[in-house]
Structure formats: C-alpha cells, structure tokens
Amino acid sequence: MIRVLIVDDDPMVAKWNETYVSKLNGFQAAGVVHTYADAKEKLRHGQVDLVLLDIYIGADNGLQLLQELRAESFWxxxxxxxxxxxxxDSVKKAMRYGAVDYIMKPFDFDRFREAMEKYKSRTKLFAEHEQIDQDRLDHQWFPKVEPVQEDLPKGLSVSTLKRVEEGVAALDKKAFSTEEVADVTGISRVTVRKYLKYLAETGALGERLTYGAVGRPQHLFLLEE
Known part of the structure; x- marks a missing residue:
C-alpha cells in the first residue's frame, strides 16, 4: 500500500485530493497538512511514501521544501x-529537484489517476526487481514517442489503418493477400485492399503477382525487410 501525504493550505482542495486518493486501489491517505512545517514534522515521524505538494502556501514555497527534502536525509x-x-521556472525546478509528476490546477480525476497509476507501476517495478533491464526501464520512464501521423488521403482513417497494420503483424508472414488480412481483422476485403494499397504506395509494403498453373494470378502484398 502506497501511503500518501497531502500538503495544501486550501482545506477544500486538500479534501478533494484526499477523496481522489481514496478512490484508487493500492493507495491510502497518510494525512493532510496545511503548512510546510507540519509536512516536515509528518515526514520525520510518520510513514509516508508519496507527497502531493502544492507550491504556494502563504509566503512559503513548496519548491524550497522539495529542495530541502532532497538535501536532507531523514526522508x-x-x-x-x-x-x-x-x-x-517552477516546472524546471520541480523536475530538477526530482518531482515524479507535475499536475496543474485545475485538473480532472482522469489526469490524477493516470499520474498515480504510473507511479504505482514504477514502484511495483522497483519492488519486484533487484536489477532492471533496458526494456523495462524504457517502458516505465522513457517511452518511445511515436511519429506524428501525417494526414491520410480522403476516405482513410487512422483507427482503421491501425487495425489493418495490426492484422498484418498478426499474420506474421512475409507475403499475404487482401483476403487473409480481411479475415484476421474482420474488415471488408474492399476496405482492407484500399488500406493495403495505401501502405504499398507509401513504401511500407511491396506488391507482387503470383501465377499458378490455372486461374487468375494472385495479388500479394509483401512485408519487406
């Protein structure tokens, strides 16, 4: 269970954050404090894994507290x-001092939940492994940025293109037909062919005609190296 201390001088905001924490599996509120002095006292003597920290509390600045926490060794x-x-400047300092995430007010529960679930996943990774390989580290901390999808020709959609690409990958074949991709994706042959032709035009796929002993030649698409 990840124990969370909430630091915010607005009682209503602090209460909302505490409610949000209570809705998430694997987390529990370890307390709510409204000053940095109380936060440091709680961290010295309580059991806290994660602090949800507001920067502005009266004349104090949370970044100073964050810097002190990193400089001192009691927590x-x-x-x-x-x-x-x-x-x-605030965002840069927060990251420089080791903040695991930065959520700007006002925010919705989905953004909060995403940050907390990501944190829980990372915590679980560290708890379960004494050593971490590059793939696990990249997955949790340095996810690959997918290239921006260029505008597709009229009549094509990104979601359907993705399904077709996934269907091609699922076949795990160097050469395949429109019918095979249609069968694995559940998309009509006419639609699949349109997307496969687009991929061939962009150079992502190759094409060839295969002639049998009898009948019409078969049009195949090629997953090139």
Missing amino acids: EGDVMLITAASDV
Missing part, C-alpha cells in the same frame, strides 16, 4: 506537484 520518498504554478 527518502517521492514528491508529486499539484499546483496552480504554470511558469516554466
């Missing part, structure tokens, strides 16, 4: 910023 947990601060 070795993680900090996630939840703040209205949107200036670049």
